[in-house]
Amino acid sequence: MQNEAREAWMDWLRDAHAMESQAETMLNAQIGRLENYPALRMRLEQHLRETEVQRQSLERLFESLGEDASGIKAGMGKLMALGQGFAGAFASDEVMKGSLASYTFEHMEIASYTALIAGAEELGMAEAVAVLTPILEQERAMAAWLAENLPPLTRSFLARAEADLEAKR
Secondary structure, rough: OOHHHHHHHHHHHHHHHHHHHHHHHHHHHHHHOOOOOOOOHHHHHHHHHHHHHHHHHHHHHHHOOOOOOOOHHHHHHHHHHHHHHHHOOOOHHHHHHHHHHHHHHHHHHHHHHHHHHHHHOOOOHHHHHHHHHHHHHHHHHHHHHHHHHHHHHHHHHHHHHHOOOOOOO
């Protein structure tokens, strides 16, 4: 049973790695098009740096466990993120749709890392808990920042749209 449980947990870890790869692609696309929202751009750039480190931490965790992160899941996640980023470029309210998607994605990451930590604790994988806990805290911090800044971002978007200024990015 322990072996089956560990395999399920490893699949979740591979999903988290793919999720971080997808997040990198989405963040790069979003940052590359943001023009009129400097606070959002700065926070997304910070989170992109965090995300890159998170992905690398997961890769080191895989190595320490004698496992391999599947490139297939990561590749599919990047492809999906690229499509999402490309589709957002045509929305008249791109900054809002991107912010809503980011907020939702952060909560998916929070749920994923919460489950991974609980599973690692159950399986006696203290090293994994030590790697995953700081990642969870970074995801919570990003979600909290987005929650706090979504109302002023919304007001700024609407004010720019009303004044016929470039609002979408």
